[in-house]
Structure formats: structure tokens, C-alpha cells
Amino acid sequence: MQPIPGRSVWVVIAAYNEATVIAAVIADLKSAGYRVAVVDDGSADATARTAAEAGAAVVRHPINLGQGAGLQTGIEFALLAGADVIVTFDGDGQHRATDIPGLIDALDAQGADFVLGSRFLGASLNQPLSRRLTLKAATWFTRVTTGLRITDTHNGLRAMTRRGASRIRLRQNRMAHASEILHQIADSGLKYVEAPVTIEYSAYSLSKGQTLGDSLMILTDLFARRLQR
Amino acid sequence: MIAQIALTALLFAILLYAWIEYPRSPAVGMFAWLAALGGLYFVWVPSHATRLAELVGIGRGVDLIIYIWVGISLLVLLNLHLKLRAQMELITVLAREIAIANARASRANGE
Numbered sequence: 198m199q200p201i202p203g204r205s206v207w208v209v210i211a212a213y214n215e216a217t218v219i220a221a222v223i224a225d226l227k228s229a230g231y232r233v234a235v236v237d238d239g240s241a242d243a244t245a246r247t248a249a250e251a252g253a254a255v256v257r258h259p260i261n262l263g264q265g266a267g268l269q270t271g272i273e274f275a276l277l278a279g280a281d282v283i284v285t286f287d288g289d290g291q292h293r294a295t296d297i298p299g300l301i302d303a304l305d306a307q308g309a310d311f312v313l314g315s316r317f318l319g320a321s322l323n324q325p326l327s328r329r330l331t332l333k334a335a336t337w338f339t340r341v342t343t344g345l346r347i348t349d350t351h352n353g354l355r356a357m358t359r360r361g362a363s364r365i366r367l368r369q370n371r372m373a374h375a376s377e378i379l380h381q382i383a384d385s386g387l388k389y390v391e392a393p394v395t396i397e398y399s400a401y402s403l404s405k406g407q408t409l410g411d412s413l414m415i416l417t418d419l420f421a422r423r424l425q426r
Numbered sequence: 427m428i429a430q431i432a433l434t435a436l437l438f439a440i441l442l443y444a445w446i447e448y449p450r451s452p453a454v455g456m457f458a459w460l461a462a463l464g465g466l467y468f469v470w471v472p473s474h475a476t477r478l479a480e481l482v483g484i485g486r487g488v489d490l491i492i493y494i495w496v497g498i499s500l501l502v503l504l505n506l507h508l509k510l511r512a513q514m515e516l517i518t519v520l521a522r523e524i525a526i527a528n529a530r531a532s533r534a535n536g537e
Contacts, residue, residue: 257525258522260517262518273522
């Protein structure tokens with residue numbers, strides 16, 4: 198399915214040192230007719246130039262802030278650009294542009310403001326067992342702490358309406374944003390649904406993925422956030 | 427007596443610190459305030475400190491006061507961490523404003 202004419206769908210990608218893969222990711226999205234905003238999070242390589250040459254609107258952080266900060270920047274940029282629907286998408290090539298129509302269909306068909314991609318409703322290709330177990334534990338933790346009935350967590354492929362995106366204010370700059378966004382969705386009271394997506398792990402995406410140490414850092418960040426006003 | 431007065435002055439400084447910090451991080455402010463009050467009490471009623479220390483298996487009241495002091499120090503460290511996070515949030519907002527303004531200007535110029 199192509200994007201509905203007259204409706205502005207923006208795909209937001211937070212990218213850090215993704216020059217080797219970002220052009221292919223953008224090309225897939227552009228060929229499907231989406232507007233693409235890449236937030237270059239202070240990359241040391243040619244991510245920004247490559248993304249611009251591939252046809253994306255590029256927003257450059259002057260310094261490296263983290264993926265959560267990049268996504269919030271991209272969401273705000275897309276809202277200012279008049280987006281009706283915003284899709285968050287990873288820049289490392291593990292998401293598929295062909296999953297986006299399913300997310301947008303779910304927004305429309307179910308009257309939801311958020312659609313969360315779920316690899317456990319869809320498929321995970323080449324997923325290591327350790328990653329699977331960590332995600333299962335994280336999903337259980339998220340269900341307990343947010344009350345959301347979800348089957349996946351820390352999945353960067355999501356879609357949201359303009360109304361939904363306006364309610365998101367990510368303050369976790371690093372990886373804990375993926376938990377924070379779920380808390381904010383729960384607090385918003387807006388409708389959310391899940392939709393099946395396919396995540397394809399590659400050696401490249403796994404090298405940039407989260408480790409067990411990152412999981413502990415996420416918990417620390419979430420705890421510290423609770424202590425702040 | 428000199429040690430008691432010195433500790434009292436330090437604990438009053440912690441009370442002031444906790445009072446100032448409370449609006450920014452209520453949990454840290456409250457814990458630091460309670461710990462400092464507890465410390466003040468035990469500094470001036472050491473027999474109770476010794477009794478409580480024996481009760482919780484620490485040995486001497488003086489040790490209990492030292493433990494409280496260590497606890498306060500850790501709270502101050504935690505608060506410094508939270509302050510650094512707050513500073514980072516301000517930097518993030520600033521960097522975001524600059525990034526979006528530059529991107530919109532580039533698009534407006536057709537770059």
C-alpha cells in the first residue's frame with residue numbers, strides 16, 4: 198500500500214555513524230513514497246551528507262546526545278513540517294519499509310493514536326537467543342511497570358498520529374527512551390495497538406545493538422528519572 | 427565537645443543543603459534532611475546512638491554516626507548525578523532548537 202495522497206507521512210530516523218547503511222534505508226523508504234527525516238546525532242562519519250544525498254531532510258545535532266534525543270528532535274521536526282503520521286524507524290537496516298503500511302492501516306482501522314511494532318507477533322530473523330531472552334524479560338518488566346498489554350518492547354518501529362506525537366516528550370536521551378515512550382503512551386490515555394513487524398538482525402545491527410550492560414544502564418536511567426522533578 | 431560542635435555545624439550545613447535541594451529533587455532532599463536530623467540527635471545523645479548501634483549490630487555509637495555520614499555523602503553524590511542530568515537536559519533542548527532551526531532554514535533555502 199502506498200501512502201494515502203494528501204496525508205503527510207514522515208519517517209523519522211535517529212542515526213549515529215550510519216554512513217555505510219543509511220543510503221539504502223532511505224532509498225527503500227523514498228521509493229515507497231514516504232518523507233524521511235534523518236536526525237544525525239553528531240556523527241563523526243558522513244551520515245548527514247549521505248542521508249541528504251539520498252533525499253532525506255537532515256537535522257544535525259551539533260553534539261552527540263543519544264538515540265532518544267534524536268527521536269524527539271525528529272518528532273518535533275516532523276510536527277513542524279506538518280506531519281499527519283509519524284513513523285519511527287531504525288537507521289541500521291533491521292526494519293523493513295514494507296511493514297509501514299501495516300502500521301498505518303492499524304492506526305486507521307482501529308482508531309488508535311499509537312501503533313507499536315511487535316517482532317513477537319511478526320518475525321525476528323537471525324535473532325540471538327540471548328537477545329530474545331533479554332527482550333522477553335524487558336517486556337515483562339514493561340508490562341508490570343506501565344500496565345500496557347504488549348508483546349514486545351524496545352522495538353523502534355512505531356507509528357503515531359499527529360495527536361499522539363504531540364503527547365510525546367522524550368527526556369531520556371539514551372536507550373531508556375524506548376521504555377519512557379511506553380510510559381508516556383500509557384499516561385496519555387490514548388489508544389494504542391500492536392502490529393506484527395519483521396526485524397532482521399545482521400552482524401552490523403547486532404554490533405550496534407544493546408548489551409546486558411546497556412540494560413542495566415537503562416534501569417539506572419529510569420530510576421534516576423523518577424528521582425527528578 | 428569540640429567534635430560535637432564541629433559535627434553539628436556540618437550537619438546543619440547538610441540540613442540547609444537538603445532544604446535548598448528539596449524543590450529540585452524531593453526524594454534526595456527528604457532523605458538528606460532525615461539523615462542529618464538523625465545525625466544531630468545522635469551527636470547530642472550519644473548514649474542512644476550506642477544503644478541503637480548495639481540493637482542493629484554495629485558495635486559503637488560513634489560508628490553509627492560515621493555510617494550516617496557515609497550515607498549522607500552518598501546522597502550528595504546522587505544529587506550531583508541528578509544535577510548533571512538536569513544540565514544535560516538543558517543542553518539537549520538547546521542543541522535541538524539549533525538543529526531544527528538550521529534544518530528548517532536549509533529547507534527554506536532549498537538546499
